[in-house]
Amino acid sequence: MASPAKKVKTEVSMDETCVEGYIHNVSAVRIGVRNGAKYFNASLQVSRDEFRHVVVFAVEKRSIFSLAEKNKSPVKLMKIKKRVSYEGGKFDVQCGKATELIVVTDVGFGFRESPQNAQKTVAEAKAMAARQQVGKMEVKVCRVEVATEMVQIMGANVETQTCYVQDSSGHMKLQLWAGQIGLVVNGHSYQMRNLSTREYLGCVSLTTTRNTEIAEIPEVAGASSFPHFEVKEEVVTTLTGSIIRAEIAVSKKCTKCQAWQPDFNSALKFHRCQRCKFLQKAEFYQCTASGRVALLQEGREMDLSVTNSVIRCYLEKEALTHLLIEGQNVEEHLLSGDAWRVHIQQDVVVGLDKVAETAESSETEDGELAGAMAAMEGERI
Ligand SMILES: [Zn+2]
Incomplete structure (x- = not known):
């Protein structure tokens, strides 16, 4: 395993960059809105604390990326392109058909849970910036609004429903979309994965995304002592x-x-x-x-x-x-x-x-x- 890696290193050129680390958060296959290109996303842990966005325009490689994530294997990605990241000073990793993923023996640092996957409390989610991913939350639903609402998104009518979630650190608003409407029941507890934050008038709330997973769980710890959540109910x-x-x-x-x-x-x-x-x-x-x-x-x-x-x-x-x-x-x-x-x-x-x-x-x-x-x-x- 080590020898082909070394060989590539000596041949490295501008478009044959390589990068090492651990694969995290391999997404489902997605289709580009503009050009219809198929791709999937992942994160690459490139040091003890740093993570990079990865986009792979070769969906046949998804199974080896997933396997590397599952096994927490240190890997080297060869023939990638580094793209300037939206987050200043960083780079994103772009992989294509020519990209090779090989398992290496060591990258000099250990596998670490990605901050995206860490479980957040309501108070922690409320302190986040807008449009950040919230990997996991365990909350009790303390209110589901009866009336849903239709909003226009890119020319289509999309339905949305407001609910509120609560844990021992507080409560916050969660917006459910289309297929997720009706998935939660007032008073029940859920583990929710892959939510996202939004901000409106300085107030951070949560929204579901296409990748959100909602699963019912036994009542969250301490739910019986949560303060009663009150809102003025329209008749x-x-x-x-x-x-x-x-x-x-x-x-x-x-x-x-x-x-x-x-x-x-x-x-x-x-x-x-x-x-x-x-x-x-x-x-x-x-x-x-x-x-x-x-x-x-x-x-x-x-x-x-x-x-x-x-x-x-x-x-x-x-x-x-x-x-x-x-x-x-x-x-x-x-x-x-x-x-x-x-x-x-x-x-x-x-x-x-x-x-x-x-x-x-x-x-x-x-x-x-x-x-x-x-x-x-x-x-x-
Ligand atoms: Zn279609």
Whole structure:
């Protein structure tokens, strides 16, 4: 093993640099947003305390990188390029098809847990800068907001839900996105990996990312003595009326590469993904529906926004998810029902039911509402 390494060292040229250390945090294969190139990321521990970002544009090498990480093997990466890092004065390591990874006997320092992977408390996460990775946290969820929200990201409607997490050092806000909505239940404890920090008006909060993993764990230590977390809860009201206007947009996403498909034509049987270029059946694309409805109740009109999870929850309950192929199908369905029971928090619909023909009352018992909300929460999970 030592001899080929030595040989390369004598032949080193500008584009045949090498670097030694330990591999950490090998990511899943990713696809570049701009050019569609496949790659994966990792970190390289280059001294006792220093870590470098690594990008590898040769996904077939992922298994040997993963093995080196698993075995904590000291390695030499040959034929790499050093790129100037965004973090001033440092370099990032870029690997390509020509890059070789060889295991060496010693690099002069020991394997050390990457700071990215270290477990953080709520207080430690709150003290971090924005856009930093938080490797691991063990927290209790102390509040999950009932209403979700739709936000525009790169032209697509993406759903988000706010919750709050807590440990013995304090509490902080955590933003859940799309597929992670409904994954956590108020009062339960979770181990969360690969979160990221955000800052708004000087206040640091957490957000999930594409790589976030959430797993339920037994109650975190000391949870029974955590201070009670209180926020002013907006009241959920229930109204019965007819929907007289609806505007529901359905965004499509590739289930293979997660790319949004702004030019999706729902009239066609097949669609080619704009990023990964696979031709796939139209119904194979993931749908996110959201929009606005106008509810007419006792002569009064109310404009309400309606989010993906509410629409999806209703359609799943009624076995109507095939309507999601096109926004107008959902709009027509909403307009065709005579009466709807709509649960509202501020101007946001948090639950939706078609009223059976015999029911006429616009009053709903508290117990019934609680039941409907519980059913909705249950179905989301
Ligand atoms: Zn795709």
